[in-house]
Amino acid sequence: MPAPLPAHSAGLGLRRALLDDLITAPAGAFDFLECAPDNWIGVGGVFADKLAQLTARHPLSGHGLSLSLGGPDPLDLDLLRQTRAFLDRHHAALYSEHLSYCAAGGHLYDLLPLPHTEEAVRHVAARIRQAQDVLGRRIAVENVSTYAVPAAEMDEATFVRAVLAEADCDLLLDVNNVYVNAANHGFHARAYIAALPGERIAGYHIAGHDDEPDGLKIDTHGASVKDDVWALLDFAYATHGVRPTLLERDFNFPPLPVLLEEVAHIRRLQAGYP
Template identity: 65%
Template sequence: MPTASAVGLGLRRALIPELLAAEPAPFDFLECAPDNWVGVGGAAAEQLRTLSRRHPLTCHGLSLSLGGVAPLDRDFLAATRRFLDTHAVALYSEHLSWCDDGAQLYELLPLPHSEEAVHHVAARIRQAQDVLGRRIAIENVSRYATPPAHGASMPEAEFVCAVLAEADCDLLLDVNNVQVNALNFGGDAAAFIAAMPSTRIACLHVAGHDDDASGLKVDTHARPVDDTVWQLLAHTYRCHGLRPTLLERDSRIPPLAELAAELQRIRQTGATLARAAA
């Protein structure tokens, strides 16, 4: 498991030549989506193996659909477990969402914040953990609409905490997603962060977001981290202490040197808070 002060970078294939050449590396660990690597062989698989020997690797799933209604894909879970074991992955995370309706929708869709949804998704998380043979962390997701709930609805923070408790799993706290949702729906991002249980937080994510034509904030991971997200990250450290923190960039990917500046800002943010607490 990366140390509390570790800084990570999302592994994207476009970056692999620079990641392999980076010496010293500006990151402490890398994160990949096993969905994009299970079954991959040849030169690409060997490049990933080289990187995972050099640097701790964490994994962040995309297609498990923990909130869906179709049975969990046990064959895929078994293949994922083999991948995690091969690369000595200590942290595997997935999204608190659903993404299939008989076929992959290629979108991480939010769940209704209801007691019924808590029971449903928590049971599926426990099933996934049993097959994977390890605890997983679930990520709070960005959303652009609020699904109707059958029965009473609850605030998002209460919903996330209820799932964590019933599933007995960990949390990957995506700071950018908290900010995006607060801006889109008028919530209090700082209060959401403070409401999360410190003992469950395994890792943090930061990323950049875009505005669409209507002014909606969209979690694209295609821009540098916004100043409001940097401020919220500092608040997260003040509330919960340092946690391994990963920078995501999925498109418009700049050279590694540019990403290294953002990685350094994560380090500086954590170091400043650590000195203040000493």
């Protein structure tokens, strides 16, 4: 297995629109890159060459989109095996997926929320364990942004904690998603973070969101990180310690120096903790 990412490290999402800028970025501008293997499996030609160039120079983290860990359909074993080969080929230090589902009798092209029930805990945990066996590595599951929850016997933090324990997997804590859900569903973001098992946090994500006129917050990954989310990341560091942290940006890309300033801000926050 590749060496783990250093706790004090700040990464940037590897998107095709940024390939050339990332290749020519100043040395040391970021500590690692993250990509979705689903978007790169089977890709050849110039894109594959550029990806290989980047992963030869920078540590890589994989962030899956399509496993549908919580879904009703059987796990896609071919995709899992292809993902394992991709992660091994590019020496990925970490692999994460979403605590959600995205397929039910066909792909739904969205990350849909799971009911916060004991039955859902057992269902998704069994599938995470199966996926880990095929991948030959641990998965860090990411808490997702939600705008409705289909059923709830427990609050979100309790649900996440139960899945982590039942599946014996790690957590990729998306701080922006906590902020968005807390605002939309009326719970306290800091209490949620404090309730999580810090020893299972493998890394953090941070991103921008949109504020709608009616007060709804939408997780978009298309804007700069807001001050309240930066403050929540700092609280997570203070509560659970520094972990590798990724800046996510999926569209509305500003010039690379603007993104790198946000990466530098992650580093400044991390520097305040041992």
